[in-house]
Amino acid sequence: MPVTSHAADVRLAARCRAGDLAAFEEMYRLHSTRLYAVAYRMLGRAEDAEDMLQEIFLLAFRKIASFKGDSSLGTWLYRLGVNACLDRLRSKARRNDQQTEWLDDDLPPPQATTDGGGGVLHRIDLERAVRALPSGCRAAFLLHDVEGFEHREIASLLGIAEGTSKSQVHKARMRLRGLLGREPTGGTRA
Amino acid sequence: MKCQDVQQALDAQLIGTLGREEAEALDAHLAGCAECQALVADARRLQAELRLLGVEGPSPRAWERLSARLEADPEFQRAAAEAVEADPGTRRLDWRWVALAAALVIVIAGSLMALRRGLGTAPVAPAPVVADVPADATPGDLVTSIESELDLAAKHYENAIAGLERVASETDSPIDPAVMATVKENLEIIDQAIDDSRQALRTDPQSQLAQESLFDAFRRKVALLQDTIALMNEMRKGNPSRATAIASGLNKG
Numbered sequence: 001m002p003v004t005s006h007a008a009d010v011r012l013a014a015r016c017r018a019g020d021l022a023a024f025e026e027m028y029r030l031h032s033t034r035l036y037a038v039a040y041r042m043l044g045r046a047e048d049a050e051d052m053l054q055e056i057f058l059l060a061f062r063k064i065a066s067f068k069g070d071s072s073l074g075t076w077l078y079r080l081g082v083n084a085c086l087d088r089l090r091s092k093a094r095r096n097d098q099q100t101e102w103l104d105d106d107l108p109p110p111q112a113t114t115d116g117g118g119g120v121l122h123r124i125d126l127e128r129a130v131r132a133l134p135s136g137c138r139a140a141f142l143l144h145d146v147e148g149f150e151h152r153e154i155a156s157l158l159g160i161a162e163g164t165s166k167s168q169v170h171k172a173r174m175r176l177r178g179l180l181g182r183e184p185t186g187g188t189r190a
Numbered sequence: 191m192k193c194q195d196v197q198q199a200l201d202a203q204l205i206g207t208l209g210r211e212e213a214e215a216l217d218a219h220l221a222g223c224a225e226c227q228a229l230v231a232d233a234r235r236l237q238a239e240l241r242l243l244g245v246e247g248p249s250p251r252a253w254e255r256l257s258a259r260l261e262a263d264p265e266f267q268r269a270a271a272e273a274v275e276a277d278p279g280t281r282r283l284d285w286r287w288v289a290l291a292a293a294l295v296i297v298i299a300g301s302l303m304a305l306r307r308g309l310g311t312a313p314v315a316p317a318p319v320v321a322d323v324p325a326d327a328t329p330g331d332l333v334t335s336i337e338s339e340l341d342l343a344a345k346h347y348e349n350a351i352a353g354l355e356r357v358a359s360e361t362d363s364p365i366d367p368a369v370m371a372t373v374k375e376n377l378e379i380i381d382q383a384i385d386d387s388r389q390a391l392r393t394d395p396q397s398q399l400a401q402e403s404l405f406d407a408f409r410r411k412v413a414l415l416q417d418t419i420a421l422m423n424e425m426r427k428g429n430p431s432r433a434t435a436i437a438s439g440l441n442k443g
Binding site for chain 2 (some may be wrong): 024041050
């Protein structure tokens with residue numbers, strides 16, 4: 001996340017609030033890469049991530065009056081972005097609730113799709129494997145292992161119990177190991 | 191530490207909250223447990239790999255699309271308009287520039303009309319009644335009348351430009367000095383053409399060539415000033431692509 005001073009963040013937010021497009025571009029240049037990466041990981045596809053990025057910044061304009069400088073502008077935007085991604089996942093899951101699972105409730109073990117090697121092919125496999133996780137399970141796992149949220153925060157963000165967050169993260173790790181050919185089964189261990 | 195404790199320690203380690211003592215206990219356990227070692231190594235590797243996903247950022251066109259949506263957003267437009275109203279001295283002088291540009295066009299259009307009347311060319315509809323030059327005027331009277339019309343037009347014109355320059359001097363020009371130098375160079379060339387045309391008209395007030403040359407020079411100056419104002423607007427609004435397109439047009443005079 002870019003390092004900006006508190007005063008600079010507050011000034012920039014005020015300019016954005018006043019409909020200053022140049023200020024908005026500055027905010028975009030500072031924070032879009034990180035927000036895009038979060039959206040990319042959560043949603044799994046570049047086009048979805050780019051659409052999400054647009055929505056996050058439009059939402060940021062609507063909500064920027066609520067930015068009081070208690071946290072950095074980057075953190076504020078990041079939280080906004082994570083919530084927007086979760087909303088997108090939830091609404092997608094609601095639309096497909098007959099076909100897909102939100103959490104991993106002892107799904108069948110996955111079949112490995114790669115030998116676990118490196119390089120471009122591995123990245124494609126990795127993205128495919130993450131997308132194969134049930135949305136809620138994927139969100140809990142990414143928020144914890146990649147974004148660094150604690151289980152109690154994830155529980156609050158996803159509206160689940162803290163224990164559920166722990167088990168979903170654990171299941172996601174095991175399932176990914178299986179999908180990426182690093183573990184022969186997707187079963188739990190501990 | 192036992193195998194069943196590793197998951198909790200791993201969780202804490204991955205989010206950076208594992209204390210030093212627990213970290214040492216974890217390492218000690220991993221040194222003697224291949225299964226846990228593989229589990230932790232995989233989780234760390236997965237974290238590192240996943241953190242690289244998406245770091246290339248959005249496509250370069252993503253900002254263009256977002257800025258277009260923002261500019262079209264009524265709430266964004268309202269916020270911008272309110273900010274200008276609340277602080278007329280704000281650096282973002284978009285509406286002032288637009289208003290000034292419009293005023294300049296009107297003044298110059300009026301000046302051209304006056305010149306056309308004075309020079310006796312066919313007026314732009316609706317045809318005004320020209321009473322300034324009597325029908326029985328001598329060539330000397332005509333020259334004097336044209337001179338006064340030219341002076342009047344020039345005065346309006348110079349007032350408008352002075353106003354433009356005054357506003358420009360109130361803020362830091364957002365235009366690159368090299369581009370501004372090109373603008374000034376082109377303005378000087380056009381001013382020279384205006385002076386030459388005026389001189390030719392004084393010598394021969396009926397000269398079609400001199401009249402056309404004068405009007406052409408005025409039109410060029412209007413276009414160049416409008417482009418300069420548009421460029422300033424785009425720079426201030428943060429539209430580098432549009433600003434570049436305008437700037438490349440400026441070089442063509």
